[in-house]
Amino acid sequence: MVALKPVSNLLFAYEDLENRSNFCDCKDLNRSGLRRFSMSPLASKLFYLTTSTHVKVQDDLTNYIIPSGVGHHPDNWCGNLTISDVTFNKSLFDYLLPKFKKDLQNKKAWLFLDQSLEGYQTVWLWDWFHLELSNNNIPPSQIIYITGNLLASTQYNEWCLQNNVSNKMLVVPFSTFEHDTSLALVHTYALSWETQVNYKKLNTNKIYAFSALQKRPRRQRIEFFVSLIKHSLLQHGIISMNEFDLAPYEFDPCFDQISNECKRLPILPPESKYTSKDMELNIFTSQDSGNFVQDFNIQTHLNTWVCVTSESSYYKDEVTCFLSEKTFKPIACHQPFIILGAKNSLEYLRQAGYKTFSPYIDESYDELDDAERMEAIARELEKFKMRSPTENLEWFLGVEDIVRHNYNVLHSKHTTPLEEILQKVQKHVSI
Numbered sequence: 376m377v378a379l380k381p382v383s384n385l386l387f388a389y390e391d392l393e394n395r396s397n398f399c400d401c402k403d404l405n406r407s408g409l410r411r412f413s414m415s416p417l418a419s420k421l422f423y424l425t426t427s428t429h430v431k432v433q434d435d436l437t438n439y440i441i442p443s444g445v446g447h448h449p450d451n452w453c454g455n456l457t458i459s460d461v462t463f464n465k466s467l468f469d470y471l472l473p474k475f476k477k478d479l480q481n482k483k484a485w486l487f488l489d490q491s492l493e494g495y496q497t498v499w500l501w502d503w504f505h506l507e508l509s510n511n512n513i514p515p516s517q518i519i520y521i522t523g524n525l526l527a528s529t530q531y532n533e534w535c536l537q538n539n540v541s542n543k544m545l546v547v548p549f550s551t552f553e554h555d556t557s558l559a560l561v562h563t564y565a566l567s568w569e570t571q572v573n574y575k576k577l578n579t580n581k582i583y584a585f586s587a588l589q590k591r592p593r594r595q596r597i598e599f600f601v602s603l604i605k606h607s608l609l610q611h612g613i614i615s616m617n618e619f620d621l622a623p624y625e626f627d628p629c630f631d632q633i634s635n636e637c638k639r640l641p642i643l644p645p646e647s648k649y650t651s652k653d654m655e656l657n658i659f660t661s662q663d664s665g666n667f668v669q670d671f672n673i674q675t676h677l678n679t680w681v682c683v684t685s686e687s688s689y690y691k692d693e694v695t696c697f698l699s700e701k702t703f704k705p706i707a708c709h710q711p712f713i714i715l716g717a718k719n720s721l722e723y724l725r726q727a728g729y730k731t732f733s734p735y736i737d738e739s740y741d742e743l744d745d746a747e748r749m750e751a752i753a754r755e756l757e758k759f760k761m762r763s764p765t766e767n768l769e770w771f772l773g774v775e776d777i778v779r780h781n782y783n784v785l786h787s788k789h790t791t792p793l794e795e796i797l798q799k800v801q802k803h804v805s806i
Contacts, residue, residue: 385427385800386439387418388484390472392431395419397443398470403463405451411463412452412470413444415489416551417521420793432474440519440804441475442487448495453503460497468511479513485804487519491551494523494688494697501534504544518544519800523551524695525723545803549796553727556703557788565671566708568779572772574677579768584611584759586675587683587715588644588701590659592619595689598749599715604636605629606753611760612683613675615644617660646674669700676708680759680767681736683752686716690745696723706785709778711735711771713752718742728784730777735770 390399398412405411418440421427430436445452445467454463471479471486478484508515520527531546559565575582587603589596597619603609618640624633641660648670649655676682682705688697696717702724705712711732714720721731721741731738740751759767 385421385425385797385804386436387421387427387429387442387487388432388436388439389429389442390432392429395422395429395442397441397472397475398467401465401470403465405447405462407447409446411445412467413446415442415444415487417489417491417549417796418442418487420554421797424793425797432472434474436474437478437483438804439478439483440485440487440800441471441479442489444492445488445490446493448493449490449497449500449503452490453500453507455503455507458499458503460499466507468507468513476511476513479517480511482514482517485517485519486513487800488521490520490522490524491549492523494525494695496522496524496527496530496693496695498694501531505538505540515540515542515544516803516806519803520544520546521549521796522546523697523699524548525550525698526694526696530694545799547796547799549792550698550727552700553698553703553785553788554792556700556707557785557792559669560707560786561789565704566673566676566710568709568775568782571677571709575768575771578678579764581678582764582767583613583679584608584767585681585683585713585756586613586672586679587685588613588615588672588675589685590615590617591687592617593687593689595715595749596685599683599685599752601627601629601633602749602753603756604633606757608753608756608760609636612756613645613679615642615659617641644670644672644675646670646672671704671708673708676705676710680711680771681756682710682712683756684712684714684716686714686720688717689715691718693717696720698723703785706778706781709782711774711778713755714741715749715752718744718748729781732774732777735774735777 389395390397395414395418401411403411422429450460451462452467453461454466455461475484479486505515525548527548528546535543600616621634621637624630627633643655643659647655684701684705686697686701687699688695698720702714713736719741721738725731737755740748740755743751
């Protein structure tokens with residue numbers, strides 16, 4: 376067990392203690408076929424890694440936390456008749472046990488909504504929360520909202536300022552995949568710098584320019600795949616990609632070229648742990664990405680100079696910045712990276728203590744708007760295509776101090792993020 380600093384004993388209550396779940400009467404499934412409400416990932420970490428207490432709800436229980444996972448986009452878990460974006464008409468708050476609702480109203484409990492596995496955000500979320508809380512006579516202070524959206528706390532505080540709101544929820548951004556990857560490094564050494572260098576020196580002429588492992592065909596991933604085609608970069612990278620609809624490109628001047636390349640789809644990841652090609656194909660083309668989350672893709676990192684991490688969020692209208700395991704895997708493998716993600720993603724990494732790769736990579740792309748950012752990334756990848764293998768090796772050797780620093784920062788984070796979350800939650804519930 377990973378040792379955390381001593382913490383006070385938080386009390387978590389569940390309708391179903393065995394599965395550590397609440398909202399059990401809700402049978403709704405979201406668009407991916409998963410339950411609308413699930414086990415809280417963060418509460419589950421606390422169950423195993425801290426002295427927190429987890430019990431089945433009882434009539435005499437008081438001063439406790441009600442945890443639940445809320446995955447995917449808010450329109451998949453909020454629910455409200457007055458907001459057109461939502462999938463379900465029945466509100467989240469309608470599924471609270473009568474005891475839960477009464478104790479929330481009387482400030483004897485806190486609702487702990489955990490979206491840490493995702494960073495989805497919407498412009499109406501804060502309005503929805505406060506409207507629903509008002510309708511249910513629940514003080515906002517009784518809500519603890521954990522999310523993978525690194526902008527959430529700032530966004531919420533700005534909303535509160537604009538709407539003259541003083542009674543606030545606790546909104547905490549949490550990069551759960553940073554913690555998970557760090558925790559994995561306690562038990563395994565993903566890929567050392569020495570192994571990277573020795574392999575690349577022996578195979579310099581065989582190293583690809585980049586890797587870009589993409590699974591779910593999100594909007595930005597499709598656009599990036601098309602950009603790779605237009606820049607004649609596909610053959611210079613190790614990639615994976617699912618099939619997607621070609622209709623939006625019907626009138627593109629490069630449609631024939633795009634169509635021909637798409638006949639190869641789906642392109643599966645090169646490193647497979649499955650016993651048959653059919654099994655691998657079925658899993659890769661499904662909506663479930665859980666089978667790939669913990670794969671470090673060692674051979675892919677060895678065989679490429681740089682990793683393009685294709686994040687879940689990208690566009691300005693998504694109003695979020697989310698960093699998943701895709702960003703932290705190359706750090707664990709001593710690999711330089713480019714983030715195909717939200718604007719200013721690199722800045723958030725730097726704030727977390729990591730170094731990025733300027734001047735070895737022109738990182739001005741991180742500050743550009745959506746279309747310009749993707750074009751700048753493609754131009755940066757072209758540099759690897761234009762350099763000789765020997766020049767690329769020299770380039771790679773130059774980033775040693777950065778990748779070693781990043782590995783050490785990541786390795787140190789198997790305790791601190793949880794400790795920081797605990798401190799914030801303990802402070803909030805003690806007020």
